[in-house]
Amino acid sequence: MLVGPRLIDRLRFRQHGISNVREDTPDTHQKKKGTPTLGGTLILLSIFAGTLLFADLRSRVVLVALLMTGGFGFTGFLDDWLKLSKRNSKGLPGRYKLALQTFFYLVGIFGLLTDWSHGAPQLMLDTALTVPFVPTRHLHPDLGWFYVVFGWVVIVGTSNAVNITDGLDGLTIAPTIVSAATFAVLCYVAGAGVAIADVVNGQLTGVPLHQYLGIARVEGGSELAVFCASIVGAGIAFLWFNSYPASVFMGDVGSLALGGALGTLAVLSKNEIASAIIHGVFLTEILSVMLQVASFKSRGKRIFKMAPLHHHFELVGLPEPKIIVRFWIASVLCGGIAILGLKLR
Secondary structure: OOOHHHHHHHHHHHOOOOOOOOOOOOHHHHHHOOOOOOOHHHHHHHHHHHHHHHOOOOOHHHHHHHHHHHHHHHHHHHHHHHHHHHOOOOOOOHHHHHHHHHHHHHHHHHHHOEEOOOOOOEEOOOOEOOOOOOOOOOOOOEOHHHHHHHHHHHHHHHHHHHHHHOOOOOOOHHHHHHHHHHHHHHHHHHHOOOEEEEEEOOEEEEEEHHHHHOOOOOOOHHHHHHHHHHHHHHHHHHHHHHOOOOOOOOHHHHHHHHHHHHHHHHHHOOOOOOHHHHOHHHHHHHHHHHHHHHHHHHHOOOOOOOOOHHHHHHHOOOOHHHHHHHHHHHHHHHHHHHHHOOOOO
16 A cells, blocks of 8 residues: 555556557446556565465465466566557457466466376375365265366466456455455365364364364465465555546456466365355356357347446446445355355355
8 A cells, every 4th residue: 555656656657648448348438548557566566475474485385376376467467568568458369368377377286286206296286176065074076187177277267257357446356355355264264273172972072173164174274364365455455546436457467366366266275166156256257258259159149238247237327336336245245155155064
């Protein structure tokens, strides 16, 4: 919050005369011309500062989270830089974005989460899925090496979903804060070595918290909670400047990085399926785009006035602040449902 005003002024000076408004938006967005982008760099600096200061950097999962966040942020920065230098909104072609996201994902999986010391590589990652509202002792399907593909879908899909959602002032950062706060709780209870009193066969005994809740144990989960907290803090500080009307946009450097971070948290915390609930807003947004494209190609008709969904609500007459706050409320409800899943098993 202290660095923000000076950084925003510098970005505004550097980007003078350049429109950072996307072409595929309602005409009302033209009034936002002159608002600088690349504000996501402020988010990344805060996340890395908080994590490096307070997390145990010997934890592999923390290093993976930082790698994914930084790598996806670098991909977004290239996209933003090309848009600014070429003075158009096309930026980095989609196939190159996907290739870079895949590269950083594979570095994280095979570089930091794979043991190569015993001849055949072994994943140092739980490859079994945790199903929401079902105890792991009842349902815990193991995907084996196919989990690498599944994890890629979760992480890259989440990154692009967050990127698509970034279209209104404050619309993306607030659900990101809620998701990160939810993951902070889930990571801590799955990783902290805390025992809870329980009665087993008539005897009072101490049961590990993750076992008591019927969830998978996450090695380093309590350190991941520190990473989650750094996202919450960075998000709150950025929302100070990004709330309606925005003084700065996060740009792809922010949205791709935050999406990569949240997708990585879903995989590392063993909440891959539950992340569909936690990221309900982001999932709805990307599904609206997919449905719109599929409908237009197959039937020649559109389902929504414009996709993603928040633009549809704009075109039906809802004021931008009302759309934003209602999406925030939906995000809080989704996070609450995910937390309820800890006990409803």
